Amino acid sequence: MTEHSETSGATLNMDAADSGAREDQLDFEHFIAELSLQFINLHDDEVSDAIRNALGRMCERMGLERGSLYRLDGNGAVFDPITWTAAGIGAEAAIPQKDRFPWTIERLLLGEVVRFSNREEIESEPDREAHKTAGTVSAVIVPVSAGGDVAGAVEFDATTGQRTWTPATLHQLRVIGSVFDQVLARRLRDEAVRTTSAEVQRLKDQLQVENVYLRKEERERLGLTRIVGESPAIKRVLEQIQQVAATDATVLLLGETGTGKELFATYIHELGKRHARAIVRVNCAAIPATLIESELFGREKGAYTGSLARQIGRFELANHSTIFLDEIGDLPAEVQVKLLRVLEERTIERLGSPRPIEIDTRIIAATHRNLEQRIADGSFREDLYYRLNVFPISVPPLRERPEDIPLLVWRFIEEFSRAFGKRIDSIDKATLAGLQQYSWPGNIRELRNVVERAMIVTTSRRLTLAPPLTQTPAPRRSTKLIDVEKDHIRSVLDSTGWRIRGAGGAAVRLGLKPTTLETRMAKLGLKRPGRP
Numbered sequence: 001m002t003e004h005s006e007t008s009g010a011t012l013n014m015d016a017a018d019s020g021a022r023e024d025q026l027d028f029e030h031f032i033a034e035l036s037l038q039f040i041n042l043h044d045d046e047v048s049d050a051i052r053n054a055l056g057r058m059c060e061r062m063g064l065e066r067g068s069l070y071r072l073d074g075n076g077a078v079f080d081p082i083t084w085t086a087a088g089i090g091a092e093a094a095i096p097q098k099d100r101f102p103w104t105i106e107r108l109l110l111g112e113v114v115r116f117s118n119r120e121e122i123e124s125e126p127d128r129e130a131h132k133t134a135g136t137v138s139a140v141i142v143p144v145s146a147g148g149d150v151a152g153a154v155e156f157d158a159t160t161g162q163r164t165w166t167p168a169t170l171h172q173l174r175v176i177g178s179v180f181d182q183v184l185a186r187r188l189r190d191e192a193v194r195t196t197s198a199e200v201q202r203l204k205d206q207l208q209v210e211n212v213y214l215r216k217e218e219r220e221r222l223g224l225t226r227i228v229g230e231s232p233a234i235k236r237v238l239e240q241i242q243q244v245a246a247t248d249a250t251v252l253l254l255g256e257t258g259t260g261k262e263l264f265a266t267y268i269h270e271l272g273k274r275h276a277r278a279i280v281r282v283n284c285a286a287i288p289a290t291l292i293e294s295e296l297f298g299r300e301k302g303a304y305t306g307s308l309a310r311q312i313g314r315f316e317l318a319n320h321s322t323i324f325l326d327e328i329g330d331l332p333a334e335v336q337v338k339l340l341r342v343l344e345e346r347t348i349e350r351l352g353s354p355r356p357i358e359i360d361t362r363i364i365a366a367t368h369r370n371l372e373q374r375i376a377d378g379s380f381r382e383d384l385y386y387r388l389n390v391f392p393i394s395v396p397p398l399r400e401r402p403e404d405i406p407l408l409v410w411r412f413i414e415e416f417s418r419a420f421g422k423r424i425d426s427i428d429k430a431t432l433a434g435l436q437q438y439s440w441p442g443n444i445r446e447l448r449n450v451v452e453r454a455m456i457v458t459t460s461r462r463l464t465l466a467p468p469l470t471q472t473p474a475p476r477r478s479t480k481l482i483d484v485e486k487d488h489i490r491s492v493l494d495s496t497g498w499r500i501r502g503a504g505g506a507a508v509r510l511g512l513k514p515t516t517l518e519t520r521m522a523k524l525g526l527k528r529p530g531r532p
Contacts, residue, residue: 028172028175031057031061032175032176032179035054035057035179036179036182038050038054039182039183039186044187044190044194047183047186047187047190048082051069051082051180051183052082052083052084053084054179055067055068055069055082055083055084055154056084058156058176059084059086059156062156062169062172063158064156064157064158064163065085065086065089065157065158065159065160066083066084066085066086066089066136066155066156066157066159067083067084067085067154067155067156067157068081068082068083068084068154068155068157069081069082069083069144069152069153069154069155069180069183069184070082070096070152070153070155071151071152071184072105072108072109072150072151072152072153074109074149075098076098076105076106076109077098078096078097078098078105089135089159096130096141096155100126100127100130101126101127101130101131102124102126102127103122103123103124103126103127104124104127104141108141108143108150108153109143109150110150111143111145111150112143113140113141113142113143113170113174114139114140114141115139115140115141115165115170116138116139117138117162117163117164117165118137118138118162119131119132119136119137134157135159136157136158136159137157137158137159137160137161137162137163138157138158138161138162138163138165139155139156139157139158140155140156140165140169140170140173141153141154141155141156142154142155142173142174142176142177142180143177144177144180144181144184145181146181146184146185146188147185147188151184151188152180152184154176154177154180156173227263227264227267228404228407228408228411229401229404229407229408230403230404230407231396231400231401231402231403231404233396233400233401234396234401234404237264237393237394237395237396240391240393241264241267241268241271241393242271244268244391244393245267245268245271245272246271246272246273247272248272248362249390249391250343250362250363250364250365250387250388250390250391251265251268251363251364251365251390251391251392251393252328252364252365252366252367252388252389252390252391252392252393253265253364253365253366253367253392253393253395254366254367254368254392254393254394254395254495255366255368255394255395255396255397256368256395256397256443257368257442257443257445258398258442258443258444258445258446259395259396259397259398259443259444260395260443260444261326261366261368261395262281262324262326262366264393264395265279265281265322265324265326265364265366266279266324268322268364269321269322269324269362269364272322272362274320274321274322274362277320277321278321279318279321279322279323279324280314280317280318280321280322280323280324281323281324281326282295282296282314282323282324282325282326283326283327284325284326284327284328284330284331285326285327285330286327289332289335292331292332292335293334293335293338293351294311294313294351295313295314296313296314296315296335296338296339296348297313297315297338297348297349297350297351298310298311298312298313298315298316298348298350298351299311299313299350299351299352300350300351300352300353301352310350311350313348313350315342315348315359315361316348316357316359318359318361319359319360319361320360320361321361321362322361322362322363322364323361323362323363323364324364324365324366325339325363325364325365325366326365326366326367327366327367327368327369328365328366328367328388329367329368329369329371329374329380330367330369331380333379333381336380336381336384337381339384340381340383340384340387342359342363343363343384343387343388344387346358346359346360346361347359363388365388370494370497371385371389371497372385372496372497372498372499373497389504392504394495397440397443398440398443398444398446398447399439399440402436402437403436405432405435405436405447406427406432406436408444408447408448409427409432409435409447409451409465410427412447412448412451412452413427413451413455413463416451416452416455417455420455420456422455422458423461424455424458424461424462424463425461425462426461426462426463427462427463427464427465428462428464431463431464431465431466432465434465434466434467435447435450435465435467437467438467438468446468450465450466450467450468451465454466482524485520485524486524486525486526489506489510489517489520489521489524489526490526492506492509492510493506493521493526493528495509496509498528498529500514500517500518501514
């Protein structure tokens with residue numbers, strides 16, 4: 001053959017090779033376009049089958065026996081695998097798990113393509129053994145991204161013989177990986193839509209249930225722990241209750257006798273997270289000093305003469321609930337020490353037993369006494385006071401909320417109408433006005449007694465009410481500005497136990513600097529009671 005003939009033959013062979021390469025490239029591009037288009041209009045429950053079919057077509061095209069798409073979380077956990085395998089090839093062992101394929105997972109999370117023509121090229125001994133167990137001879141594993149982060153991988157395996165991965169083959173596999181980028185992104189979007197839809201439906205169902213529950217709860221609470229009042233004074237208290245109820249903070253209710261401190265304590269409990277269990281109430285002033293300790297903390301059999309059986313104390317009864325300690329200012333000194341320990345350590349000891357018992361109890365205390373004055377005279381522990389005084393709430397006396405008196409009167413009329421079987425349609429306005437002018441030293445308790453007496457004797461549907469005849473008229477107050485200022489400052493000082501500085505002190509309540517308040521007190525001649 002001449003040189004010219006040989007050259008012409010070589011050129012023909014090269015042209016044929018180039019032509020074949022171009023045809024392969026066009027065929028691959030057509031395949032990719034068809035594959036990408038396939039996933040556009042699929043229903044979400046058809047996507048998994050379409051992915052498996054696409055993996056199979058790719059493996060058959062390249063003469064491979066196994067293809068897998070799986071997802072990865074940020075910690076390298078593999079989940080949601082979809083695998084195609086040729087007949088007779090195992091599939092489950094091919095899915096890499098972090099504990100068996102640590103090197104493979106690490107490379108993928110870094111965004112690197114993992115490839116090997118034979119297992120000796122694998123740098124990690126555990127990975128080599130794992131791929132051997134899976135029957136993988138050669139493999140290319142391409143990371144798949146969604147939203148810029150590695151979210152999974154697509155893997156192609158040869159199991160019947162070694163494969164050499166040419167640059168052209170690797171390029172095609174990377175392009176396949178980019179197709180699965182879009183597929184995985186779609187799956188994530190579909191899941192997000194399903195999750196959002198399910199959450200919307202859940203919230204809708206929950207709202208319907210809660211509306212029914214709240215309507216039922218409101219009906220049940222009417223006449224029970226519903227706080228009656230629209231005055232600014234009572235609204236301030238309700239705002240404070242809303243702030244503290246959801247916490248486990250200790251609450252100290254301060255106020256005169258008869259202002260309804262127990263009602264407010266119950267309301268705090270019912271608004272809190274412990275409301276499923278009943279509140280436990282203890283009137284510290286009503287239990288003899290010799291019995292108060294065993295009532296609060298319990299006793300063992302034989303703890304003292306006459307204790308014939310073990311007794312569970314009120315704190316144990318209130319475990320995971322709330323205990324209301326009314327009239328805490330009258331607690332004996334020796335019991336104050338034990339209560340302080342409960343507050344500090346959240347443990348109690350029954351009388352006659354040294355074994356501590358852990359408790360999870362919220363404490364609400366109340367008193368009508370001036371605890372700071374009792375600290376000064378040595379009848380109340382200062383450290384206990386500061387443990388109790390975490391969130392103080394001052395319950396206003398009835399004379400400071402006269403606009404609530406008509407509401408309270410009708411509330412009591414409803415109560416006694418049910419009890420006595422009587423119906424009241426109206427009350428004389430002048431009667432209500434007279435009630436609002438009375439000072440009510442017994443507060444709400446006294447008002448309730450007045451309404452009850454009137455309901456007992458009435459024979460009419462128009463109720464006549466009158467303040468107690470034994471009332472002492474409230475002293476006429478001066479209208480001079482300096483006298484009004486003096487009375488107001490004295491009232492605030494009384495409510496704080498004449499404490500001027502610090503949180504809850506008179507200066508804070510009056511919105512003044514402590515030095516300014518002290519100057520005004522000196523000018524007005526205000527001195528703490530008992531001091532010269």
